[in-house]
Structure formats: C-alpha cells, structure tokens
Amino acid sequence: MHLDPARTALVIVDMQNGFCHPDGSLYAPPSEAAIEPIARLLDRCREVGVQVVFTRDVHPPQQFDEAHYYDEFERWGEHVLEGSWEAEIVDELRVADEDHIVEKHTYDAFQQTEFDGWLTARQLDDLVICGTLANVCVLHTAGSAGLRDYRPIIVEDAVGYITEEHKAYALEHADWLFGEVIPSDELNFD
Numbered sequence: 001m002h003l004d005p006a007r008t009a010l011v012i013v014d015m016q017n018g019f020c021h022p023d024g025s026l027y028a029p030p031s032e033a034a035i036e037p038i039a040r041l042l043d044r045c046r047e048v049g050v051q052v053v054f055t056r057d058v059h060p061p062q063q064f065d066e067a068h069y070y071d072e073f074e075r076w077g078e079h080v081l082e083g084s085w086e087a088e089i090v091d092e093l094r095v096a097d098e099d100h101i102v103e104k105h106t107y108d109a110f111q112q113t114e115f116d117g118w119l120t121a122r123q124l125d126d127l128v129i130c131g132t133l134a135n136v137c138v139l140h141t142a143g144s145a146g147l148r149d150y151r152p153i154i155v156e157d158a159v160g161y162i163t164e165e166h167k168a169y170a171l172e173h174a175d176w177l178f179g180e181v182i183p184s185d186e187l188n189f190d
Contacts, residue, residue: 001153001182003050005189009124010045012038013109013131013138014057015093018079018086019160020132025079025086030167031132031160035092038130038158041184042093048189051124052099055109056080057137058087063105070106107140116148126151128187129179132160135170146178153180155187 015038018024020031045052060082064071072079080087089095102115109115119127127150129142138159142152154174161167175181 001180001186002188002190003126003128003153005045005048005050007124008045008126008128008189009051009053009119009122010042011053011055011109011127011129011131011141012042012093013055013129013141014133015054015090015131015160016056016080016086017088017090018057018084020090026076028133028160028162030162034130034132034158034160035090037155037184039092041128041130041155041158041187044187045128045189046096050128050189051122052096053102053115054089054093054095054099055102055104055131055137055141056087056089057105058082058103059105072106104137107137108144109137109141110144110148119150124150126153128153128155130155130158133166134159134161135166139170139174142174142179143177151180152178153182153187155184156181157183 019026057080064073102109127145145152171181
C-alpha cells in the first residue's frame, strides 16, 4: 500500500497510562505490547512528514452524572479522569510540538470534537489508525472516519485489545464494512 505523506495522518488512539500501563485501572497487557510497534510506526511516519494525531480519552468526573443511557463509568468504572496520570499518553510515545491531540469523551474521536474540521482544513484524507482498544475506540473512530469519507487503514499489528477474539472481530468488521486492515510492514509512504 502506497500513501502520500502530504495527505495522510497517523492516528494513535488512546495510548494512555490508564489502558497501557500495569498500574492503569483498565490495563490490558496487549495494549502495553502495542507500544513498541506503534513507536516504530511513529518514527517511520515522522521521517517522511506524515502528520501525527494522538487521541486522548478524557472524562470529567461528573460526565455521566446526568446520563440517560450512555455511561462509560457504569460499564468500565471510573477511568482516565481529566487531569489524572491515567489520562496522559504513555511516556514511550513522545508527543512532539507539531503533533495534534484530540481530546474525546466517547469511544469515537469524531463525536463532538474538532477532529473532522481539523483534518479537512489540512486536506488529510488517508488515516492510518493504531492504538487501543481494537474493538472499542479504534473500531468506532475508524468507522466514523469511513462514514465521513476518509480512508481508514487499521494497522493490525499495532492495536491493543482485551482478548484475541475482540481483536479478530474488530479487524474483520472494519475490513469488511468501511476500511482496510494491513500489517505495518506493508505500509509505504511516497
């Protein structure tokens, strides 16, 4: 797969302490294992000038107090609270000054954020997506991108998950319905 660096963004989804560090409240070992392949991909993208975007799942403590139905704290418990260590990007993935950070409050990085307008203003059409969790925030962000006519490309060896079945489902669903799935070594930028 060949991508134009000038029209591509690397989207690193929710690689935060709360999900990827053993002390995190929603730690999953495969999310921690995804750090190294994401770091390699991040270096490659920076070398060729691909725009880097980090998403951060961040929740104000009272976010779901008045929820009618959607309540992540009920499902997952309190996690990645605003201003907490858990909400920070893991140290191994250095955020550079030129990187963009999307703070999101749901599984979808496009839901009530500036992300769509930010990408459109920069004419970034191809989104190389990695991060965690494969069947939650990665899948919902990639699906939302596809519905907005971006080309979502999920990097299969650079995603975290809870179970292998969750990962397999997410990648199969994305590849079948709205995007593409590819191993990192098949990505080429020219």
